[in-house]
Amino acid sequence: xxxxxPYSFSNLTRPASLARLGGIGAMVLALAAAFAGTAGWFSxxxxxPDAMIDRFEDVNGEHPGFRRNHAKGVCLTGSFExxxxxxxxxxxxxxxxxRTPVIGRFxxxxxxxxxxxxxxAVRSLALExxxxxxxxxxxxxxxxxxxxxxxxxxxxxxxxxxxRDPKTGKPDPAAMQAFLLAHPETAKALDLIxxxxxxxxxxxxxxxSLNAFLLVDSAGEKHPVRWSMVAVDAFAPEPADKPADKNxxxxxxxxxxxxxxxxxxxxxxxxxxxxxxSDSTLPWPADREKVDAxxxxxxxxxxxxxxxxxxVNFDPLVLPWGIVGSDDPLLSARSGAYSESxxxxxxEAKPPSAVQPRTGG
Amino acid sequence: xxxxFPLLSRLLxxxxxxxxxxxxxxxVAMVSSLADYSRLVVIHRPLGILLLVLVxxxxxxxxxxxxxxxxxxMPTLLKVVAHASHWLLYGLMFALPLVGWGMLSAxxxxxxxxxxxxxxxxLPHDKALYAILRPAHTILAYLLFLTFxxxxxxxxxHALVFKDGVFRSMVxx
Numbered sequence: 001x002x003x004x005x006p007y008s009f010s011n012l013t014r015p016a017s018l019a020r021l022g023g024i025g026a027m028v029l030a031l032a033a034a035f036a037g038t039a040g041w042f043s044x045x046x047x048x049p050d051a052m053i054d055r056f057e058d059v060n061g062e063h064p065g066f067r068r069n070h071a072k073g074v075c076l077t078g079s080f081e082x083x084x085x086x087x088x089x090x091x092x093x094x095x096x097x098x099r100t101p102v103i104g105r106f107x108x109x110x111x112x113x114x115x116x117x118x119x120x121a122v123r124s125l126a127l128e129x130x131x132x133x134x135x136x137x138x139x140x141x142x143x144x145x146x147x148x149x150x151x152x153x154x155x156x157x158x159x160x161x162x163x164r165d166p167k168t169g170k171p172d173p174a175a176m177q178a179f180l181l182a183h184p185e186t187a188k189a190l191d192l193i194x195x196x197x198x199x200x201x202x203x204x205x206x207x208x209s210l211n212a213f214l215l216v217d218s219a220g221e222k223h224p225v226r227w228s229m230v231a232v233d234a235f236a237p238e239p240a241d242k243p244a245d246k247n248x249x250x251x252x253x254x255x256x257x258x259x260x261x262x263x264x265x266x267x268x269x270x271x272x273x274x275x276x277x278s279d280s281t282l283p284w285p286a287d288r289e290k291v292d293a294x295x296x297x298x299x300x301x302x303x304x305x306x307x308x309x310x311x312v313n314f315d316p317l318v319l320p321w322g323i324v325g326s327d328d329p330l331l332s333a334r335s336g337a338y339s340e341s342x343x344x345x346x347x348e349a350k351p352p353s354a355v356q357p358r359t360g361g
Numbered sequence: 362x363x364x365x366f367p368l369l370s371r372l373l374x375x376x377x378x379x380x381x382x383x384x385x386x387x388x389v390a391m392v393s394s395l396a397d398y399s400r401l402v403v404i405h406r407p408l409g410i411l412l413l414v415l416v417x418x419x420x421x422x423x424x425x426x427x428x429x430x431x432x433x434x435m436p437t438l439l440k441v442v443a444h445a446s447h448w449l450l451y452g453l454m455f456a457l458p459l460v461g462w463g464m465l466s467a468x469x470x471x472x473x474x475x476x477x478x479x480x481x482x483x484l485p486h487d488k489a490l491y492a493i494l495r496p497a498h499t500i501l502a503y504l505l506f507l508t509f510x511x512x513x514x515x516x517x518x519h520a521l522v523f524k525d526g527v528f529r530s531m532v533x534x
Contacts, residue, residue: 006523007436020521028514035506039389048393093477134479136471152395311488312469317399321477325399336391336398342468347492 047152049340052333055156056341059163060111064348068341070124070140072115073107074250074355075307078261078298080129086268086293089223090215092322093131095293101130102296105309106202106253109142114354116246119198119238123249125207125229125264126314127296138318140334141207141229145196147280148189152333158186189281197237202253203262204233211316211334212277212326215268224271224326226284229264229296247355254301254357261297268293277326304353313342364429365530373419374531377412381454384408385506392499406461407474413458420451432525446511453505459483460501464494 011017040046056068063071084097094100108115109122122142129137149155161175180187199205207229214222233256245251256262268291269284276282304310317325317335325331366374384405391401431440465472466482467490473479484490520528 006525017522024514024517028510032510038386040393047395049395135477318471332399333395336395343495346488
């Protein structure tokens with residue numbers, strides 16, 4: 001033995017011991033540095049959930065307790081009656097013939113929880129299908145035909161163009177112009193969005209998944225899909241004059257639901273090989289096979305304050321076995337960013353929602 | 362020379378060492394990258410549950426075949442630190458998967474593992490619980506990483522400086 005007591009100070013301070021202790025320290029530090037690197041400490045340009053949600057708060061102002069996007073909304077309850085047509089395409093229990101309870105949320109896109117209803121805002125429908133075996137399918141859909149940005153980085157950059165100039169109270173149009181020059185795919189998508197007339201309300205709007213997914217059948221075969229909730233209520237264009245009431249869209253929806261269930265057909269559009277699944281700005285050819293999988297009925301609305309939808313994160317990758325996400329980079333980004341928004345708002349006091357539908361009667 | 366750990370103990374130790382380190386790296390990568398989030402979260406969930414099962418087996422194994430005693434020459438203070446840090450490691454190995462499971466339960470999330478198999482919630486869907494457990498999961502994960510670094514540093518010090526057979530007891534028969 002080089003030293004009679006290996007734990008003694010004199011052993012630890014021998015040059016050979018000091019060199020080894022130094023080596024051990026360096027190794028521990030290197031591992032800590034690798035960990036910090038993996039956590040992104042040395043890559044400030046990496047786009048993480050924090051930065052994305054920070055940008056929402058920067059552009060829209062801080063609205064504690066509310067979703068950072070699609071902030072103004074109302075809860076819904078209802079059910080989905082599957083006709084079994086899609087069971088050949090996916091093993092998800094929701095597609096077997098029969099009824100699945102559904103909760104969800106109608107909302108306006110944008111991070112302003114008290115915004116006035118208006119024709120400019122994209123309307124959204126988020127759903128949670130609650131299957132009998134405990135599996136869930138969550139989906140958030142918008143009433144536009146394609147999504148304007150193709151990846152999270154573009155979405156992040158585009159968000160900044162919506163920031164209001166403190167002098168004019170409006171976003172600087174030059175910022176959006178510059179963004180469109182750099183992102184021709186967004187300019188093309190916006191042309192498609194503008195070409196499709198918006199409906200007069202929530203009840204007669206058609207909502208689209210925008211992102212592609214894959215249905216997986218019992219043989220394990222994958223079928224690219226984009227889905228839509230196609231309104232049963234007849235389409236009517238937006239009125240020429242926007243009603244003055246700031247909740248006119250939500251009030252009209254509540255009045256419509258009181259007359260009886262509002263219904264939508266779940267239409268599955270099946271992609272063919274070569275149809276883009278990784279780019280939500282690109283439409284699929286109009287002649288693609290469409291499968292009517294069943295009927296969604298919205299039976300009642302509830303204000304968010306007492307509604308089941310408030311504390312639900314409509315993460316588009318909460319999927320039952322039999323549906324999987326595609327290679328669209330927006331899906332992972334939505335999942336990560338929604339989680340961050342959810343964590344922030346669940347830790348905050350919840351102010352009353354702008355929309356308070358009267359129950360009963 | 363200190364007697365060595367039984368084979369099963371050594372197998373559990375090294376398997377979990379690799380998996381826990383991987384898990385910690387997956388965790389911090391996942392929450393810092395929108396691009397990688399979805400593919401990492403589907404690894405993180407089942408791996409966490411696997412680690413919970415492994416640590417339960419390990420605790421039972423530890424009670425059935427206790428570890429060899431530390432060298433009698435080791436100063437009392439070092440022994441106390443060694444024992445305390447091991448129970449801290451055990452506590453964190455249980456706490457992280459349980460807090461993760463509890464936090465998903467409180468957040469109202471389904472918890473799919475493999476195929477259509479999913480775990481039941483262990484806590485009610487509750488905003489306030491989620492708001493506590495989600496940050497707790499992160500804090501405990503950083504604490505586990507720091508404890509792991511201390512454990513690694515101590516193990517290497519036993520191996521290269523003390524040369525007292527403690528490191529050897531976990532690597533050799």
